[in-house]
Amino acid sequence: MSPKGAVQELAPAKINLTLHVTGQRPDGYHLLDSLVVFADFGDLLTIAPAEAPSLTLTGPLSAGLPTDDSNLVRKAMAFAGWTGAVTLEKRLPAAAGIGGGSSDAAATLRGLARLLDAPLPAGTEALGADVPVCLAARAARMQGVGEVVTPLPALHPLHAVLVNPGIDIPTPLIFRALSSKTNPPMPVDLPDWPDAAALIDWLYGMRNDLEPPALSQAPEVGAVLDRLRQDKACLLARMSGSGATCFALTDTRHAAEAMADRLSDTGWWVQPVTLA
Numbered sequence: 001m002s003p004k005g006a007v008q009e010l011a012p013a014k015i016n017l018t019l020h021v022t023g024q025r026p027d028g029y030h031l032l033d034s035l036v037v038f039a040d041f042g043d044l045l046t047i048a049p050a051e052a053p054s055l056t057l058t059g060p061l062s063a064g065l066p067t068d069d070s071n072l073v074r075k076a077m078a079f080a081g082w083t084g085a086v087t088l089e090k091r092l093p094a095a096a097g098i099g100g101g102s103s104d105a106a107a108t109l110r111g112l113a114r115l116l117d118a119p120l121p122a123g124t125e126a127l128g129a130d131v132p133v134c135l136a137a138r139a140a141r142m143q144g145v146g147e148v149v150t151p152l153p154a155l156h157p158l159h160a161v162l163v164n165p166g167i168d169i170p171t172p173l174i175f176r177a178l179s180s181k182t183n184p185p186m187p188v189d190l191p192d193w194p195d196a197a198a199l200i201d202w203l204y205g206m207r208n209d210l211e212p213p214a215l216s217q218a219p220e221v222g223a224v225l226d227r228l229r230q231d232k233a234c235l236l237a238r239m240s241g242s243g244a245t246c247f248a249l250t251d252t253r254h255a256a257e258a259m260a261d262r263l264s265d266t267g268w269w270v271q272p273v274t275l276a
């Protein structure tokens with residue numbers, strides 16, 4: 001049961017359906033153009049009013065994560081100057097390209113803003129490049145180094161399986177291994193996709209520019225993509241963020257669940273989801 005006066009917030013997995021790296025700023029950060037969606041699955045935060053900040057971690061994937069000031073939940077509270085007693089049920093792998101930590105920071109801010117009846121803070125990119133889009137937690141185009149977030153009209157939901165081979169990939173390593181920092185952006189105007197099939201067709205022509213460097217740094221990513229592409233239900237398989245999590249798009253939720261069953265003997269983290 002939740003403590004009295006507590007709120008619950010889902011910190012959904014963030015998926016980069018596309019991730020085009022279009023340049024690099026003098027400070028080393030990369031310019032991005034990304035179509036970002038969110039899953040109906042993620043970490044679960046319970047946030048109760050408290051005089052001092054606290055953080056308790058639970059869940060199968062919490063092992064090894066810090067509970068001190070380096071946890072993005074605590075960083076988010078310190079950034080906003082807000083306090084709360086947060087219980088974080090970790091269900092997403094960390095350092096996995098699906099924004100686990102960034103989505104936790106964003107959910108902390110959303111939950112505390114609700115509890116305190118306060119507006120969401122600005123400038124949250126200081127907490128991490130993915131935090132502004134995770135704060136919106138809806139389909140969006142992400143540009144700049146992550147701070148320019150343009151919410152999109154509701155997309156047709158996509159069904160998918162998320163797969164992580166159980167390796168942490170540090171984001172800076174993958175950006176460093178990227179050979180060309182200047183690649184074409186997505187079209188200026190995104191199409192108005194009439195259905196999910198049209199969106200998937202369009203995605204074939206787009207890219208995740210971090211996929212080649214991730215493949216060179218972590219061969220496990222290639223093994224995941226090969227296995228997903230061999231599956232009869234897979235319409236498109238791609239890596240999210242800087243990896244190592246990959247997604248396979250399917251026709252229906254049932255097809256995603258059946259595919260997840262077929263992957264159950266791999267030892268990988270496998271999660272059927274709906275993305276929107």
Ligand SMILES: C[C@](O)(CO)[C@H](O)COP(=O)(O)OP(=O)(O)OC[C@H]1O[C@@H](n2ccc(N)nc2=O)[C@H](O)[C@@H]1O
Pocket residue numbers: 016019028029030031032034097102127128129130131144145146171172175241242
């Ligand atoms: C790759 C993405 O997941 C795409 O959504 C994000 O851009 C990464 O978001 P994030 O994990 O919140 O990133 P941060 O914690 O801000 O940055 C981690 C590191 O990634 C690199 N980084 C990140 C974002 C960006 N636009 N350019 C970069 O070069 C930098 O080396 C930085 O030190």
Ligand SMILES: Nc1ncnc2c1ncn2[C@@H]1O[C@H](COP(=O)(O)OP(=O)(O)OP(=O)(O)O)[C@@H](O)[C@H]1O
Pocket residue numbers: 065066070071072073093094095096097098099100101102103104105130169171241242243
């Ligand atoms: N609440 C948290 N959950 C997960 N990781 C956290 C958290 N707080 C701090 N971290 C640290 O942040 C690092 C990156 O975590 P995160 O899950 O956001 O990366 P990511 O999945 O690569 O995200 P992105 O897609 O934004 O690059 C990890 O190495 C982890 O130790």
